[in-house]
Amino acid sequence: MEANAPANPNPPQAAASSRTRSERKLAWMLCAPAVIAMLLVTAYPIGYAFVLSLQQIDLRFPDESGFVGLDNYVSVLTSELWWEDIFNTVFVMVTSVAIELVLGMAIALVMHRAIFGRGVVRTSVLIPYGIITVVAAFAWQFAFAPDTGFVNGLPLISDEMDWFGGRFSSFAVIIMAEVWKTTPFMALLLLAGLVTIDGQLYEAAKVDGATAWQRFWRITLPLMKPAILVALLFRTLDAFRVFDTIFIMTRGSQDTESVSILGFNQLISRLNLGLGSAVSVLIFLCVFLIAFLFVKGFGTRLDEGRPGG
Amino acid sequence: MTPRWATRALACLAGLSLPILALSACGGSSDSSGSRELTWFVAIQPGGSIEKVAETCSKQSDGDYVVTPEFLPTDASQQREQLARRLGAEDPSIDIIGMDVIWTGEFANAGWVEEWKGPLKKQVTENVFPNVIETASFEGGLYAAPFNTNTQLLWYRKDLVKKPPTTWDQMIDQAEGLKEAGTIQVQADRYEGFTVWANALIESAGTPVLSAPEKVDLEEGPTTKALEVMGRFANSSAAPPSLSTSDEDSARLAFEGGESAFMTNYTFAYASAQAEAPEIGKKMGFARFPRVDASKPSKPPLGGFNLAVSSFSENKDLAFDATACLAGKASQLTAVELDGLPPSRSDLYTDKVVTKAYPGFAELVKESIEGAGPRPTTPAYQDVSLAIQRSLHPPDRIDPDDATSIYEELKSNLEDAVKREGLL
Secondary structure: OOHHHHOOOOOOOOHHHHHHHHHHHHHHHHHHHHHEEEEEEEEEEHHHHHHHHHHEOOOHHHHOOOEEEHHHHHHHHOOOOHHHHHHHHHHHHHHHHHHHHHHHHHHHHHHHHHHOOHHHHHHHHHHHHOOHHHHHHHHHHHHHHHOOHHHHHOOOOOOOOOHHHHHHHHHHHHHHHHHHHHHHHHHHHHHHHHHHHHHHHHHHHHHHOHHHHHHHOOOOOOOOHHHHHHHHHHHHHHHHHHHHHHHHHOOOOOOOOOOHHHOOOOOOOOOEEEHHHHHHHHHHHHHHHHHHHHHHHOOOOOOOOOOOO | OOOOHHHHHHHHHHHHHHHHHHOOOOOOOOOOOEEEEEEEEEEEOOHHHHHHHHHHHHHOOOOOOEEEEEEEOOOOHHHHHHHHHHHOOOOOOOOOEEEEEOOOHHHHHHOOOOOHHHHHHOOOOOOOHHHHHHHOOEEOEEEOOEEEEEEEEEEOOOOOOOOOOOOOHHHHHHHHOOOOOEEEEOOOOHHHHHHHHHHHHHHOOOOOOEOOOOOOOHHHHHHHHHHHHHHHHOOOOOOOOHHHHHHHHHHHHHHHOOOOOOOEEHHHHHHHHHOHHHHHHEEEEEEEOOEEOOOOOOOOEEEEEEEEEOOOOOOOOHHHHHHHHHOOOHHHHHHHHHHOOEEEEEHHHHHHHHHHHOOOOOHHHHHHHHOOOOOOOOHHHHHHHHHHOOOOOOHHHOOOOOHHHHHHHHHHHHHHHHHOOOOO
């Protein structure tokens, strides 16, 4: 992006266009390996999934394949299960991202203000994010299991409580595990936004008599809007595809199934590639829609937070 | 905001990712001495019986082949997922497959495993329980050599229960009447084990789930009876608190911990209790899987592994010979000796090795296998199993007094499942 900004305010017309052109060409050439790699590893599988989703194709029934048009999409979209799972997924997504935003902001402020042991604070906060999701999910599952866990031994909690035996208690544990695991990521992205705010603004506000709350509400938040948006976008897209935690904890039982688990069931358990690919393509479209709404709906450009942007 | 070095590092990484995409081909199946290497993909067994039989058969082949076991995860769905991914991609590195009894239909229909014919077929089915042969067969052909089978018994505490119950209703009554350990351990998490339990109850009530690979049977009277038993148990005080997340291992742990007076579980539970909880182990009684209908014998679950030859193997003839040895009499005895896996040959149940592994209950295991109600054989088995789990889990949603609505739901889900329609 920076390369596109005119370096010289009054260049001779012809020279500029030829220079711009050669710079563009260079830029494309430099980008080419990355673009080709992206096409190979992203566009090709997505395209292939789309082609599969238009066919009746089941690995267990190799003789019964054929083109069926949009039939697979019709059976997915008319299924109650799809809409239940969309609800579950959106529920987990909204709840966990909302909690993460609040906690992440608090942690970011702490990390920003930490006077001593700054490195230690920042590193220790990041530990949960460094743990593999499956491992974290097992740790939480064991903690809450009625036989092996310590949670039921805590005061105010019944010893007999079967956390994974009910829908909302299962959701509670799933969301807790998700929040614990990804809040550091949120905090880190928010911290990056926080450090770009000029300290003089706070001093000026203090001189004018603004309270701490007013400074946070009127200075920090508005200036951090782009950083918050990026953090929210990343986490929302991630949270929509939630799979590991639910798969380990309930495998989708007690009506906690997410759309990714639904796709997994069709693709891997049933080996029904047509139906499974239709689910995957629909998940992709949902993710695309979420990203689109974020970028367009909030009216903020994602790169506004850049210095001089 | 992004430092320039970071941009440069990213660009380098993107460029580097290209060569990584070029994967090297792997393979090679012949060692220097000229004997062919056969790879056996099979679930790991803690007692080491798999390694032992592979070694013994390799030695006996006089250098024709060397069988190398390649271990799959202990979880049955994960085993199947890994095999399906490899076989779906026509992976030639698999020669012999340890195939769960429920995969036969789909693996055979997909053309992943070879049919057994001629004298070898006769050899590997000799003296094998007929219903075990059924689990290795699809559309009249045999697709695997039966190796070990498995069944569930009713385990109970002799110090708490004077006479073992013959029906589920009696067992629930007895458990409810106990002052301590008044619960029954089963497998009711939403996984294959739940299908095993549900199928055994429905079969015991007197009706099969499917009458043909694409035909749902489920006679209404017996099925609702079975569902009502499930609902009654799940809603009674005999149900342990974590019923809807229980599996074979959690059931065994709870029983060994003295929490439950009853448990339905596979034969491994006995040896496990003797080793892990000798106090409980001493008081451990055994009986046949309880009945649903007092007038009909129960149909206990049937598990186990059959051994199949992969259609993508480059040494099929050798693989057939090797498989016949791996699934043979001697191997079955090794499996029961080291890992307590019940043999699929009925003539072995008087052998000392078996009576030592199942002290006092070798005959009961045999009877239980003979009377077992196998899960349905169909290429769409996963769909059927998912449909059962979706319709009946968690079991406490079944109304013990009127299971008609759940029955309707189960039947209609199963009818979609055998046609492989809709999401599951």
